[in-house]
Amino acid sequence: xxxxxGQKKIPTSRVSRGAVVGKAMLKIGMTSGTxxxxxxxxxxxxxxxxxxxxxxxxxxxxxxxxxxxxxxSVKIAQQVALGLPFLPQEYLDEISKSFNAIPPINKALIRKxxxxxxxxxxxxVFDSFESEAFGxxxxxxxxxxxxxxxxxxxxxxxxxxxxSIDSDLSVIKFGLSRFAKGQDIDHLMDEVTERLTxxxxxxxxxxxxxxxxxxxxxxxxxxxTIVEELSxxxxxxxxxxxxxxxxxxxxxxxSQEVRNHYAQLIFxxxxxxxxxxxxxxxxxNPGNFIFMADNMLGMIDFGCVKRVDSEFxxxxxxxHILLMDNASDEVxxxxxxxxxxxxxxxMEEMLTFYRSAIKPLDRIYIEIFAQEKYDxxxxxxxxxRGFNTIMDVQKNQRHAVHKMNADYIFIDxxxxxxxxxxxxxxxxxxxxxxxxxxxxxx
Amino acid sequence: MKVTQSAKEKTKAKxxxxxxxxxxxxxFKSASMREMAKNAGVSNPTIYNYFxxxxxxxxxxxxxxxxxxxxxxxxxxxxxxxxxxxxxxTLIETELELYLEDREFIIxxxxxxxxxxxxxxxxxxxxxxxxxxxVSDMLSIAIEAEEIPNPPFExxxxxxxxxxxxxxxxxxxxxxxxxxxxxxLFIDHSLGVIEALLQSxxxxxxxxxxxxxxxxxxxxxxxxxxxxxxxxxKIKRKxxxxxxxx
Numbered sequence: 091x092x093x094x095x096g097q098k099k100i101p102t103s104r105v106s107r108g109a110v111v112g113k114a115m116l117k118i119g120m121t122s123g124t125x126x127x128x129x130x131x132x133x134x135x136x137x138x139x140x141x142x143x144x145x146x147x148x149x150x151x152x153x154x155x156x157x158x159x160x161x162x163s164v165k166i167a168q169q170v171a172l173g174l175p176f177l178p179q180e181y182l183d184e185i186s187k188s189f190n191a192i193p194p195i196n197k198a199l200i201r202k203x204x205x206x207x208x209x210x211x212x213x214x215v216f217d218s219f220e221s222e223a224f225g226x227x228x229x230x231x232x233x234x235x236x237x238x239x240x241x242x243x244x245x246x247x248x249x250x251x252x253x254s255i256d257s258d259l260s261v262i263k264f265g266l267s268r269f270a271k272g273q274d275i276d277h278l279m280d281e282v283t284e285r286l287t288x289x290x291x292x293x294x295x296x297x298x299x300x301x302x303x304x305x306x307x308x309x310x311x312x313x314x315t316i317v318e319e320l321s322x323x324x325x326x327x328x329x330x331x332x333x334x335x336x337x338x339x340x341x342x343x344x345s346q347e348v349r350n351h352y353a354q355l356i357f358x359x360x361x362x363x364x365x366x367x368x369x370x371x372x373x374x375n376p377g378n379f380i381f382m383a384d385n386m387l388g389m390i391d392f393g394c395v396k397r398v399d400s401e402f403x404x405x406x407x408x409x410h411i412l413l414m415d416n417a418s419d420e421v422x423x424x425x426x427x428x429x430x431x432x433x434x435x436x437m438e439e440m441l442t443f444y445r446s447a448i449k450p451l452d453r454i455y456i457e458i459f460a461q462e463k464y465d466x467x468x469x470x471x472x473x474x475r476g477f478n479t480i481m482d483v484q485k486n487q488r489h490a491v492h493k494m495n496a497d498y499i500f501i502d503x504x505x506x507x508x509x510x511x512x513x514x515x516x517x518x519x520x521x522x523x524x525x526x527x528x529x530x531x532x
Numbered sequence: 533m534k535v536t537q538s539a540k541e542k543t544k545a546k547x548x549x550x551x552x553x554x555x556x557x558x559x560f561k562s563a564s565m566r567e568m569a570k571n572a573g574v575s576n577p578t579i580y581n582y583f584x585x586x587x588x589x590x591x592x593x594x595x596x597x598x599x600x601x602x603x604x605x606x607x608x609x610x611x612x613x614x615x616x617x618x619x620x621x622t623l624i625e626t627e628l629e630l631y632l633e634d635r636e637f638i639i640x641x642x643x644x645x646x647x648x649x650x651x652x653x654x655x656x657x658x659x660x661x662x663x664x665x666x667v668s669d670m671l672s673i674a675i676e677a678e679e680i681p682n683p684p685f686e687x688x689x690x691x692x693x694x695x696x697x698x699x700x701x702x703x704x705x706x707x708x709x710x711x712x713x714x715x716x717l718f719i720d721h722s723l724g725v726i727e728a729l730l731q732s733x734x735x736x737x738x739x740x741x742x743x744x745x746x747x748x749x750x751x752x753x754x755x756x757x758x759x760x761x762x763x764x765x766k767i768k769r770k771x772x773x774x775x776x777x778x
Contacts, residue, residue: 197614198621199720205629206711213609221610249716 331388336376353517374507407531467516591659616674664690
């Protein structure tokens with residue numbers, strides 16, 4: 091009842107937003123200055139510490155102001171964490187703290203939005219409508235409702251969100267450019283902007299959901315059915331999937347067999363999406379999976395998807411086959427050049443770059459394909475190792491980022507998110523099906 | 533008796549609707565009572581039975597919207613589970629929504645009120661009894677349920693809220709954002725402030741401070757002055773009026 095109380099409101103008017111943006115920029119400027127002054131009188135080791143302190147402070151300033159902005163920023167923060175591996179750990183820590191904050195839409199606003207978008211008040215549009223939200227969604231919240239015999243989930247977006255994307259992004263960009271010196275963050279920011287713009291467009295999400303529902307064709311995977319006549323750009327109505335959340339599922343102490351089953355479904359659905367639908371569910375958030383009765387898995391929230399083309403898939407598959415078959419570094423480096431992740435040039439240079447900037451990552455990503463089965467219980471540090479490796483690589487090769495093929499990064503990063511779930515599930519997965527899909531393509 | 537009453541209501545509503553249409557079409561000044569009567573299908577004298585003048589039509593319009601709003605709020609089944617802020621927000625949003633179809637009409641009235649000054653806002657207060665009643669109900673229920681502490685000047689708050697509402701309408705009239713999204717956000721944010729004010733004890737504390745300053749300093753100063761100079765007793769009486777008034 092009183093859950094909305096005491097939360098800071100989201101400043102969405104241009105003036106207040108601008109003010110927050112301005113304040114954040116001012117503070118970042120000041121913090122960097124402090125670091126510089128301090129550093130001038132310090133030994134090398136102390137300098138490192140001071141630098142890290144400054145980073146932590148900047149991170150805090152950025153995230154603080156993002157916290158005030160909320161809404162879109164939370165999503166940006168997630169996207170940044172997902173897409174910008176070169177971020178210092180402090181930034182990632184701060185960002186992860188802000189993950190669960192979403193703007194509340196109170197009962198008065200819900201009524202208004204439903205009336206405005208669907209033409210009448212909730213009680214007239216639906217047979218029943220719970221004005222209390224039952225879950226958070228991308229940039230909005232989800233309400234349960236019934237109409238006819240259907241149980242529905244109604245996702246409602248906070249007003250003004252799509253207009254605030256630009257100003258939020260400018261803060262992030264400013265913040266990033268302060269320390270990502272020399273690194274080209276533009277294309278990654280473009281990627282983030284694109285994802286966000288897609289994500290606030292519920293009509294697009296409806297299309298994606300339908301596409302998945304119609305094409306995935308897996309008897310154990312359920313995708314909600316969109317109710318088109320009750321959906322608009324900011325309201326998305328679909329059938330409600332009854333089941334357990336990831337946390338509840340794990341708390342119920344499911345058997346090893348059941349855990350393996352679900353991890354396998356999630357893993358296979360990823361590769362089926364990638365190879366058959368050419369579209370992956372790119373938000374590896376456990377909240378997007380519903381553990382339903384009869385071993386069924388519900389997949390929801392298709393707001394963040396990534397489409398790939400055949401050309402990319404061919405390159406991606408070839409690369410993975412080479413890696414799985416332990417091809418020589420020369421051959422692999424050549425394939426990376428094909429993917430635009432290594433500059434073409436003298437083989438020596440290509441090899442040096444490949445070995446320092448990319449190879450450590452390869453080993454991580456290919457590790458699970460080395461055998462038919464991979465046990466995440468034994469290797470429960472897998473995703474952590476993955477992220478640390480990314481950090482190490484970035485530390486050594488500051489300019490490496492712009493070489494990365496954004497699609498490639500996106501897919502591997504999403505997989506890493508899935509693996510993190512499998513670790514929590516302590517599951518063993520069978521990689522044969524995924525391998526066969528990869529080899530079919532290559 | 534009842535039938536005539538409802539027939540009367542019907543006629544009144546019909547005249548009102550036609551009047552609003554005509555004012556939208558011709559402007560408040562050029563729209564004549566005669567034409568309104570004609571459009572509504574009533575005789576010229578009849579319209580004056582209902583509305584002695586054009587301004588009364590405006591008041592009746594505002595009152596009518598309050599009535600419709602009250603009805604809509606009553607139809608919300610779980611309205612009692614709304615927080616005070618949600619209730620107030622629903623009230624405002626519903627009123628605005630009813631205004632939406634007559635937006636041109638409201639814009640004209642707003643122009644008269646805010647620009648040309650041809651119209652005194654105060655006059656509208658007579659027709660907002662229902663609005664104030666709704667607000668007053670919501671407030672007293674919230675106080676009783678201990679959702680908010682007992683605020684000072686409680687009986688004046690509905691009127692203040694009406695003033696706030698007028699401000700919202702003024703904002704809405706000038707709002708050119710898509711679907712009046714800015715107004716929605718303005719309402720959401722400003723009610724956040726009002727909610728915070730009502731929930732905090734700021735109003736009470738400010739009142740305490742005022743009373744303390746008045747009793748300790750002003751009152752004694754006035755006493756001193758009044759002994760010396762009888763002219764000050766007038767001022768004192770004025771202050772007394774202010775505070776007795778509460």
